[in-house]
Amino acid sequence: MRGFQVQANGMGRGVAMKAWRTIALHTVVAAGFMFLLQRYGLSATLESSLLWAIVFGGCAAGLAYSQANR
Secondary structure, rough: OHHHHHHOOHHHHHHHHHHHHHHHHHHHHHHHHHHHHHHHHHOOHHHHHHHHHHHHHHHHHHHHHHHHHO
């Protein structure tokens, strides 16, 4: 019941926006790190680096989402 009252007052929106910002930040940082590691650290091809960046970004987004909804 308390969660409903917070939503009705509009106070829950700021928390939700902060969670989405955190999820986006984790996604971008993980994807960027993996791209740079693959491309310049391991001298992989551009296609391979982009694929790994997308995969790790998606995994980071999933983990950040599950942590934000705890």
